Amino acid sequence: MPVELEVREVTAGYPRVPVLRGISLEVSAGRLTGLIGSNGAGKSTLFDVVCGRLRPSHGRVLLGGREVTRAATHRRARLGLGRTYQRLEVFGSLSVAENLLVAARAAGSGDPAQAVADTLRRLGLADFAAYPAGKLPTGVARLVEIARALAGGARVLLLDEPSSGMGTGELAEFAATLRALRADGLALLMIEHDLDLVAEVCDEVYELREGLARPAGLSPAA
Numbered sequence: 001m002p003v004e005l006e007v008r009e010v011t012a013g014y015p016r017v018p019v020l021r022g023i024s025l026e027v028s029a030g031r032l033t034g035l036i037g038s039n040g041a042g043k044s045t046l047f048d049v050v051c052g053r054l055r056p057s058h059g060r061v062l063l064g065g066r067e068v069t070r071a072a073t074h075r076r077a078r079l080g081l082g083r084t085y086q087r088l089e090v091f092g093s094l095s096v097a098e099n100l101l102v103a104a105r106a107a108g109s110g111d112p113a114q115a116v117a118d119t120l121r122r123l124g125l126a127d128f129a130a131y132p133a134g135k136l137p138t139g140v141a142r143l144v145e146i147a148r149a150l151a152g153g154a155r156v157l158l159l160d161e162p163s164s165g166m167g168t169g170e171l172a173e174f175a176a177t178l179r180a181l182r183a184d185g186l187a188l189l190m191i192e193h194d195l196d197l198v199a200e201v202c203d204e205v206y207e208l209r210e211g212l213a214r215p216a217g218l219s220p221a222a
């Protein structure tokens with residue numbers, strides 16, 4: 001499977017706070033890659049570099065083999081990069097379907113309404129289509145965030161603690177959803193604190209520690 005996202009020797013941080021010190025990792029299509037590490041290790045910082053919210057002082061980011069290290073966030077989105085956030089970022093006053101429609105229109109997809117219908121079905125959200133996103137239980141709202149990225153044409157998806165706020169039943173369903181997205185050929189990079197979920201679904205796992213990404217000793221999924 002082709003490598004969709006490459007991070008090569010990235011060094012980045014904030015004024016007087018060095019965080020990443022030469023990180024390299026790859027995410028391929030049809031693979032679910034886990035990213036773990038203690039609080040403050042720099043996981044979200046790495047996502048910010050990949051998305052273009054933070055410019056690295058050294059190193060490169062490639063999407064689908066294209067250099068995007070200096071590309072604007074919206075250009076990366078056009079190239080198929082999607083992201084969810086640790087703190088939910090759905091449009092609360094819009095319905096679930098409207099949330100997706102905004103993304104599908106912004107992506108300029110051929111038939112936005114069709115893209116929305118397909119994505120709602122894909123994530124098992126059809127019954128919630130007309131529901132105000134701001135009133136959803138957290139676990140469902142996290143699926144809406146993922147659906148919105150997919151409706152926007154994401155092929156590389158960065159998930160920031162997607163299981164937080166989910167109950168046990170929701171977690172089992174979510175694991176199945178992740179496997180289905182992987183089977184569809186998406187390249188998935190997931191920050192996650194639930195190590196049982198990581199060990200269950202991830203093909204490979206990196207641990208972020210002291211500014212470097214190292215393969216973690218979690219048994220990968222079959």
Ligand SMILES: Nc1ncnc2c1ncn2[C@@H]1O[C@H](COP(=O)(O)OP(=O)(O)OP(=O)(O)O)[C@@H](O)[C@H]1O
Nearest residue numbers: 014015017019037038039040041042043044045046
């Ligand atoms: N805007 C900022 N300005 C200055 N320092 C920041 C900023 N954002 C994050 N940091 C610092 O950068 C370091 C890495 O933070 P980051 O949020 O990337 O860690 P994380 O691994 O995602 O942690 P968590 O698991 O708690 O979300 C921390 O020391 C944090 O305090």
